[in-house]
Amino acid sequence: MNILGIDPGKSGAVVLLNERYIVDWWCAPIIGKEYNGFEMQRISVKVLGYCGPLKTTAFIEFQNAGAYNKLKIGATSIFQMGLGYGRWLQALEGNGIPYRTVTPAMWMKKFASKAKISGKERKAYHVLLARRMWPTSVPWDKLPKDAREGIAEAALIAEYGRTN
Numbered sequence: 001m002n003i004l005g006i007d008p009g010k011s012g013a014v015v016l017l018n019e020r021y022i023v024d025w026w027c028a029p030i031i032g033k034e035y036n037g038f039e040m041q042r043i044s045v046k047v048l049g050y051c052g053p054l055k056t057t058a059f060i061e062f063q064n065a066g067a068y069n070k071l072k073i074g075a076t077s078i079f080q081m082g083l084g085y086g087r088w089l090q091a092l093e094g095n096g097i098p099y100r101t102v103t104p105a106m107w108m109k110k111f112a113s114k115a116k117i118s119g120k121e122r123k124a125y126h127v128l129l130a131r132r133m134w135p136t137s138v139p140w141d142k143l144p145k146d147a148r149e150g151i152a153e154a155a156l157i158a159e160y161g162r163t164n
Contacts, residue, residue: 001055001056001057001162002016002017002018002023002047002050002055002056002057003016003017003018003056003057003058003059003158003159003161003162004016004017004047004056004057004058004059004097004099004158005017005058005059005154005155005156005157005158005159005160005161006058006059006060006061006088006154006157007028007061007150007153007154007157008028008060008061008062008081008084008085008087008088009028009077009080009081009084009150010028010030010035010080010081010084011028011146011147011149011150012027012028012061012084012150012153012154013025013026013027013028013147013150013151013153013154014026014028014043014088014154015151015154015155015157015158016047016050016158017155017158017159017161017162019162020162021134021137022134022137022138022155023050024046024050025137025138025151025154025155026043027147027150027151028084028150029043035083035084035087037087037090037091040087040088040090040091041091041094041095043091044091044092044094044095044097045095047095047097048095048096048097056097056098057097057098057099057100057161058088058092058097058098058099058100058161059099059100059101059102059107059157059158059160059161060085060088060089060092060099060100060101060102060157061085061101061102061103061104061107061153061157062085062101062102062103063081063103063104100161102157102160102161106160107156107157107160108122110159110160110163110164111126111129111156111160123149123152123153126149126152126153126156127140127148127149127152129152129156130151130152130153130155130156131152133155133159134155138151138155
């Protein structure tokens with residue numbers, strides 16, 4: 001079974017996990033300040049080329065706006081996250097890839113992410129954890145910080161899906 005982990009934010013990413021290894025990864029496809037729907041479709045088709053829809057399940061992060069509001073995330077960021085979520089659902093459904101939604105609390109609990117630490121510290125912890133789990137699958141040191149964080153969180157979402 002292949003698992004696709006999707007962090008739908010603008011600095012998010014998509015990770016394809018096969019058993020315990022990262023097969024491939026993609027940073028959020030953005031052109032300027034907008035999501036690139038064509039590139040999202042291309043990534044979905046590439047996933048189909050790797051493994052086909054019957055052997056792939058996607059896990060996509062979703063959180064209602066009220067929960068994000070508790071984290072003091074701005075309205076624009078909440079809207080952009082929802083927009084990315086909707087665009088990814090369109091790409092998955094259009095290519096016949098089944099998906100399940102997962103909240104941040106669900107996947108973070110598995111990895112003992114502390115809710116009381118700041119978002120920056122939590123993201124740094126997720127990058128550290130992902131680097132330990134998949135040290136050679138991603139060129140961690142060559143990527144910008146936002147890309148590392150997005151890939152790390154998408155990989156942990158995929159790992160959550162693989163083990164649940």
